[in-house]
Amino acid sequence: xxxxxxxxxxxxxxxxxxxxxxxxxxxxxxxxxxxxxxxxxxxxxxxxxxxxxxxxxxxxxxxxxxxxxxxxxxxxxxxxxxxxxxxxxxxxxxxxxxxxxxxxxxxxxxxxxxxxxxxxxxxxxxxxxxxxxxxxxxxxxxxxxxxxxxxxxxxxxxxxxxxxxxxxxxxxxxxxxxxxxxxxxxxxxxxxxxxxxxxxxxxxxxxxxxxxxxxxxxxxxxxxxxxxxxxxxxxxxxxxxxxxxxxx
Amino acid sequence: xxxxxxxxxxxxxxxxxxxxxxxxxxxxxxxxxxxxxxxxxxxxxxxxxxxxxxxxxxxxxxxxxxxxxxxxxxxxxxxxxxxxxxxxxxxxxxxxxxxxxxxxxxxxxxxxxxxxxxxxxxxxxxxxxxxxxxxxxxxxxxxxxxxxxxxxxxxxxxxxxxxxxxxxxxxxxxxxxxxxxxxxxxxxxxxxxxxxxxxxxxxxxxxxxxxxxxxxxxxxxxxxxxxxxxxxxxxxxxxxxxxxxxxxxxxxxxxxxxxxxxxxxxxxxxxxxxxxxxxxxxxxxxxxxxxxxx
Amino acid sequence: xxxxxxxxxxxxxxxxxxxxxxxxxxxxxxxxxxxxxxxxxxxxxxxxxxxxxxxxxxxxxxxxxxxxxxxxxxxxxxxxxxxxxxxxxxxxxxxxxxxxxxxxxxxxxxxxxxxxxxxxxxxxxxxxxxxxxxxxxxxxxxxxxxxxxxxxxxxxxxxxxxxxxxxxxxxxxxxxxxxxxxxxxxxxxxxxxxxxxxxxxxxxxxxxxxxxxxxxxxxxxxxxxxxxxxxxxxxxxxxxxxxxxxxxxxxxxxxxxxxxxxxxxxxxxxxxxxxxxxxxxxxxxxxxxx
Numbered sequence: 067x068x069x070x071x072x073x074x075x076x077x078x079x080x081x082x083x084x085x086x087x088x089x090x091x092x093x094x095x096x097x098x099x100x101x102x103x104x105x106x107x108x109x110x111x112x113x114x115x116x117x118x119x120x121x122x123x124x125x126x127x128x129x130x131x132x133x134x135x136x137x138x139x140x141x142x143x144x145x146x147x148x149x150x151x152x153x154x155x156x157x158x159x160x161x162x163x164x165x166x167x168x169x170x171x172x173x174x175x176x177x178x179x180x181x182x183x184x185x186x187x188x189x190x191x192x193x194x195x196x197x198x199x200x201x202x203x204x205x206x207x208x209x210x211x212x213x214x215x216x217x218x219x220x221x222x223x224x225x226x227x228x229x230x231x232x233x234x235x236x237x238x239x240x241x242x243x244x245x246x247x248x249x250x251x252x253x254x255x256x257x258x259x260x261x262x263x264x265x266x267x268x269x270x271x272x273x274x275x276x277x278x279x280x281x282x283x284x285x286x287x288x289x290x291x292x293x294x295x296x297x298x299x300x301x302x303x304x305x306x307x308x309x310x311x312x313x314x
Numbered sequence: 315x316x317x318x319x320x321x322x323x324x325x326x327x328x329x330x331x332x333x334x335x336x337x338x339x340x341x342x343x344x345x346x347x348x349x350x351x352x353x354x355x356x357x358x359x360x361x362x363x364x365x366x367x368x369x370x371x372x373x374x375x376x377x378x379x380x381x382x383x384x385x386x387x388x389x390x391x392x393x394x395x396x397x398x399x400x401x402x403x404x405x406x407x408x409x410x411x412x413x414x415x416x417x418x419x420x421x422x423x424x425x426x427x428x429x430x431x432x433x434x435x436x437x438x439x440x441x442x443x444x445x446x447x448x449x450x451x452x453x454x455x456x457x458x459x460x461x462x463x464x465x466x467x468x469x470x471x472x473x474x475x476x477x478x479x480x481x482x483x484x485x486x487x488x489x490x491x492x493x494x495x496x497x498x499x500x501x502x503x504x505x506x507x508x509x510x511x512x513x514x515x516x517x518x519x520x521x522x523x524x525x526x527x528x529x530x531x532x533x534x535x536x537x538x539x540x541x542x543x544x545x546x547x548x549x550x551x552x553x554x555x556x557x558x559x560x561x562x563x564x565x566x567x568x569x570x571x572x573x574x575x576x577x578x579x580x581x582x583x584x585x586x587x588x589x590x591x592x593x594x595x596x597x598x599x600x601x602x603x604x605x606x607x608x
Numbered sequence: 609x610x611x612x613x614x615x616x617x618x619x620x621x622x623x624x625x626x627x628x629x630x631x632x633x634x635x636x637x638x639x640x641x642x643x644x645x646x647x648x649x650x651x652x653x654x655x656x657x658x659x660x661x662x663x664x665x666x667x668x669x670x671x672x673x674x675x676x677x678x679x680x681x682x683x684x685x686x687x688x689x690x691x692x693x694x695x696x697x698x699x700x701x702x703x704x705x706x707x708x709x710x711x712x713x714x715x716x717x718x719x720x721x722x723x724x725x726x727x728x729x730x731x732x733x734x735x736x737x738x739x740x741x742x743x744x745x746x747x748x749x750x751x752x753x754x755x756x757x758x759x760x761x762x763x764x765x766x767x768x769x770x771x772x773x774x775x776x777x778x779x780x781x782x783x784x785x786x787x788x789x790x791x792x793x794x795x796x797x798x799x800x801x802x803x804x805x806x807x808x809x810x811x812x813x814x815x816x817x818x819x820x821x822x823x824x825x826x827x828x829x830x831x832x833x834x835x836x837x838x839x840x841x842x843x844x845x846x847x848x849x850x851x852x853x854x855x856x857x858x859x860x861x862x863x864x865x866x867x868x869x870x871x872x873x874x875x876x877x878x879x880x881x882x883x884x885x886x887x888x889x890x891x892x893x894x895x896x897x898x
Contacts, residue, residue: 072601079594080556083587084534087560090583091531094563097574126568127379130372161569164371253471287467319687320719329716333702340704403700408761411666411694411771412717415686607623608668 129158133165136172145177149203156207163220166211174204174228201232219256222246226259236266257281258293265296275300282312319413326414330422331429338392338430347391348434351384355441366453370479371571373449377442378488378567384438385431385496386524393427393503394516397603407608417600420504424596427500435493443481450480478573487581488570494588495564499524501595502559508602527561530554559591611680613769613800614642614665619674621660621824634660635824638674642802642817644768647795649811650804652821653886658804659697661821662771665802666694678769690718693762697774699754703747707738707757710746711764718765732760737786752783759790770794772803776810788814812836812878822886836881 136151152169159165178200187193208225215221226242229235243260246252258281265274278297281288294312301311338344355377400406409419453476461469503520510516537551563584566576621635635657642648652658663669664676667684681688701710711729715721720728733739736756746754755775762770775791776784784807791801791814805811811818818835820828828835849857 068601068605072598075601076598077556083559083590084538084555086587087531087534087563088538090563090580090587091535091560093580093583094566097577097580124379124383126375126571127383130375130379133368133372159568161574162371162571163573164367168368254467290465319690321686323719325719325721326717329713333705333713337702337704404696404698405701407663407666407668407696408694408699408701408714408758409717410668411689411692412714412765413686413689413719414717605670607670608663 125158126162129155129162129165132158133168136168140172140176143180145172145180145200148172148177152207156210160211160214163211163215163218166207166215166221167224169207170204170211170224170228172204173200173207174232178204178232201228204228204232217249219246219249219252222249223253223256226263230263236263237270240264240267240270254288258288258290262292262296265300271300271304275304275306279312321415322418327418327422327425330409330414330419331425334396334423334426335429338426341392343391344388344430344434347384347388348437351380351434351438352441354380355438355445366449366476367479369449369453370446373446374485374571375567377438377445378485378492378571381435381438381442381489382492382495382565382567385435385492386499388434389427389431389496389500390503390517390520390524392430393424393500394507394510394513394520396423396427396504397507398510398513398516401608410608416603420596420599420603424501424504424599427504428497431493431496431500435489435496439489443485446480450476453480482573484570484573484575487576488567490581491564491566491576491584491588494585494592495561498559498561498564498588498591498595501592501599505595505599505602508599508606523558524561526554526558528565530558530560531562534560564588610644612641612677613644613679614640614648614802615675615677615680616640616661616664617675617677619661619664619671619676621657621664621669622672633824635664635671638821638824638826640819640826640829642769642800644679644800645795645798646816647791647801647803647814649815649818650802650821651806651808651811651818651882656821657824658821659773660824662694662773662802662804665771666692690765691768693765693767693770695755695758695762695770695772695775697777698751699758701746701754701757701761704745706743706745707733707749707753708742710757711760714761715764720765728764728766732763735763735790736760751778752780755779755783755787759787763794767799769800769802772801774805775803776805776807784810808878808882818878820882820885828881828885832878836878 132151132155136148136155139147139151149169149172152165152172155165156162156169178197181187181196181200182193184193184196187196205225205228208221208228211221212225222242223246226239226246229242230239240260240263243256243263247256247260257277261274261277261281264270264277267274275297278293278300281293282297297312300306397406400409406419410416454473457472457476458469461472464472499520502523503516506519506523507513507516510519533551534555537548537555566584570576616638619635619638619640620633623632623634625632638657638661640661650658650661660669664671665678665683667686667689670684676683678688679691702713705713708729711732712725715725715728730739733742736759738753738756738760741749741753746757749757755778759772759775762772772791776787779787788810791803794801803811803815812832815832817831818829819826
C-alpha cells in the first residue's frame with residue numbers, strides 16, 4: 067500500500083513539475099542555451115563518444131579534446147581531418163563562437179592557401195578550384211555559426227572579412243558589417259568598416275559618404291586616419307562642394 | 315531528563331550533519347577525485363600555446379567540466395553508502411534509539427553530503443579563479459606591451475576583450491548550477507539507497523538515472539507534442555517524463571563557457587527547481603525509511 | 609503505583625519473506641511487563657525473538673499487532689526514547705570519532721549542550737574507566753573498550769530504562785565483572801535494566817526477574833527465586849546430624865536432636881531450567897530472525 071502511495075506521489079509531483087520544466091526549457095531555447103538536438107544526425111556527426119558526451123552533459127570536455135586534436139591536425143596540414151573534427155566540434159558546441167571562427171579560418175585561409183600552393187597539383191586551374199572549395203567550406207561554417215548565434219556580432223564580422231579578403235565582395239562585406247554593428251556588444255569599428263566597404267561598391271559611394279560623414283560628425287574619436295582618407299577620396303569622387311568638405 | 319521533546323531540532327540535525335561530514339571527508343574516494351579535479355584544473359594552465367580566447371575557453375571548459383564531473387560523481391558515491399553503512403554497523407540503531415526522528419536523521423545525513431560538495435566545489439572554484447586570474451594578468455600585460463603604439467581606445471577595447479574572455483560573473487552562475495545539480499543527485503541517491511539492497515545497486519541505478527535524466531527533455535517534448543506514436547511508446551515516454559528529473563536544465567556549463575549570459579530570472583528558476591527536487595527526494599526517502607525495519 | 613518501565617501487550621511480529629509462501633513469525637502474542645527499578649533478563653536461544661522484542665521496545669521495528677509502551681508512552685513515538693538508553697550487540701560506532709567525541713555526539717542527539725554536556729561526558733568516561741583513552745579514536749579501541757563506550761553513550765541522557773543486548777559478549781572476565789558491578793550500581797540508582805544475554809550464569813547473578821523466549825513465545829517468566837525453586841521438594845539443613853538421624857528423618861517428618869537451619873525447596877540451576885524449558889515439546893528453537 068505504501069509503495070502504491072509513494073508511486074502515486076512521485077507521479078503527482080511529476081505532473082506538477084512537467085509544465086515548469088517545459089517552461090524553463092522554452093526559455094533556454096529562446097536564449098539558445100543547450101542548442102544540441104539529441105537525434106540520429108548528432109550521432110552520425112559526432113560519433114559514439116560525442117553522442118555519449120552530449121547525453122551526459124560533458125559536451126564541452128569532448129569538444130575541447132577534439133579541438134586539441136584539430137590543432138595537431140592543422141600543424142600536420144591534414145585538412146580533411148581538420149574539417150571533420152571541426153564539424154564534430156561545432157555540432158557539440160554550437161554556441162561557442164571560437165570554434166566556428168577557427169573552423170572558418172582554417173578552411174578559408176589556411177587550407178585554401180595550402181591548396182593554391184600545392185606542388186603535387188601541377189594544374190593551376192585545379193588548384194584554384196580547390197582553393198575556392200575551401201573558401202566555400204569556410205563560408206559554410208560561418209553561416210551555420212550565425213544561424214546558431216544570430217545575436218553575436220563576432221561571426222558576422224568574420225564572414226564580412228571573408229567576403230572582403232577572399233571573394234573581393236565588398237557589397238556583402240558592407241552588409242555584414244552593418245548587421246554586426248546593430249547587435250548588442252558590437253565593437254565601435256563595425257559601422258566604420260561597413261562604410262569603408264560600401265565606399266568600394268560601384269554606385270554606392272554616395273551612401274558611403276553619408277555614413278562616413280555621420281561618423282565624422284558624431285565624435286572626434288571616430289576621426290581615424292582611414293576614415294579621413296576615405297572621406298577625402300569620396301569628396302573628390304563625388305565632387306562635393308568645398309564648403310561642405312571636411313577641413314584638411 | 316530534558317524538558318518536553320521537540321519534534322524537529324536543528325541542533326540534532328546539525329550534530330548528525332557534522333558527524334557525516336567528518337566521515338565523508340575521510341573517504342579515500344573523495345581525496346582521489348578531488349586531487350584529480352585539482353590536477354586537471356591546475357595543469358590546464360600549461361595548455362598548448364594558443365590565442366588567449368582559445369586558452370581561456372579551454373581553461374574554463376576543463377575547469378567547469380571537471381567540477382561538473384567531480385561533483386556529480388561525488389554526490390552519488392558519497393551518498394550511496396551513507397545509510398547502508400550505518401545500518402550494517404548498527405550505528406543507525408544507536409542513533410535512532412535516541413530521541414531522534416527518522417526525518418532528522420536523513421536530513422542530517424543529506425546535509426552532511428551537501429556540505430562536503432559545497433566545500434569541494436569551493437576549493438576547486440578557488441583554484442580555477444586563481445589560475446584564470448594569473449593567465450588573465452599575463453595576457454593583459456602582453457597585450458599592453460604589444461599594443462604600446464596603438465591608439466588608447468583600441469588598447470582599451472583590446473583589454474576589455476581580454477577581461478570579458480576571462481573572469482566574468484557568469485562563471486559564478488555556472489558554478490551555482492553545478493552545485494544545485496549535485497544536490498539533486500545526492501538527494502535522489504539517498505532516496506534510492508533507502509530501498510536498495512547494496513551500495514553498488516544504488517550506484518548502478520543512479521548511473522541509469524543520470525543518463526535518462528539527460529534524455530528526459532527529449533522524451534517530455536515528444537510526449538507532450540506528438541500523439542501519433544503507439545500507446546507503448548507514449549506510455550514509456552510519459553513514464554520517463556513523469557518519473558525522471560530533467561538534468562539538461564542543470565547543464566549550462568557549455569553556455570557559460572561560451573560567454574552566454576545567464577539572466578538572473580533563469581538562474582533563480584533553475585536553482586528553485588533544483589532545491590524543490592532536492593527537498594522532494596528527501597521527503598520520498600523519509601516516506602520509505604519511516605517504517606524501515608532496522 | 610508507578611507505571612511499568614516496559615509493557616508489551618499482545619505483541620505479534622510477522623516478517624514477510626519475498627518469494628516464500630509462509631512468512632516468518634518472530635513473536636506471537638507476547639505479553640511482557642518490566643517493572644520500574646528492576647533488572648530483567650530476557651533469555652532465549654538464537655532466533656527466539658529476543659532482539660526483535662528489544663527493537664520493538666526501541667521503536668526500531670513496528671509490531672504487526674499489539675502495543676508496546678515505555679513508561680506509558682508508545683514506543684514508536686520518538687519522545688519515548690528520551691528515557692531509554694540502548695547498547696546493541698557488538699556495537700560499532702563512528703570509528704573516526706574519539707571516545708569523547710562519540711559521547712558528545714550522542715549527547716547532542718539527546719539535546720544536551722554546553723557545560724551540562726561537557727560535565728556529563730566527563731562523568732561517564734570516569735564511570736566506565738575510559739578517561740585516559742578519551743582522546744583516542746574508536747578505531748584504536750579494544751572490544752572491551754568499545755563495549756564500555758557503548759554503555760557510556762547509552763547512559764548519556766541519564767535514562768530511566770537501559771536496554772542491553774549481550775552486554776558482555778566478547779568481553780574478558782575482568783571486564784565482565786566490571787559491567788556486572790556497573791549494572792548493579794545502576795539498579796541501586798533506580799534505573800531499570802532490561803538485558804538480553806546467552807550467559808546464563810551472569811544473568812542468574814544479577815537479574816531480579818527473567819523471561820524465557822522460545823519460537824517467539826514467552827514460555828517462562830517470573831522472579832528467579834520462584835522460577836528456580838523445585839516443587840514438591842523440601843530441603844532440610846541439619847547441624848550435627850548423625851547418619852542415623854538422617855535415616856530416621858527419612859522415615860519420619862518432624863523434630864530430632866539436629867538443629868533445623870533451613871527448610872525450603874531446593875534450587876536447580878538456571879541453566880538446567882533453561883534447557884528444560886526450551887527443549888520441551890513445542891519449545892525447540894528454530895531458525896527465526898531475532
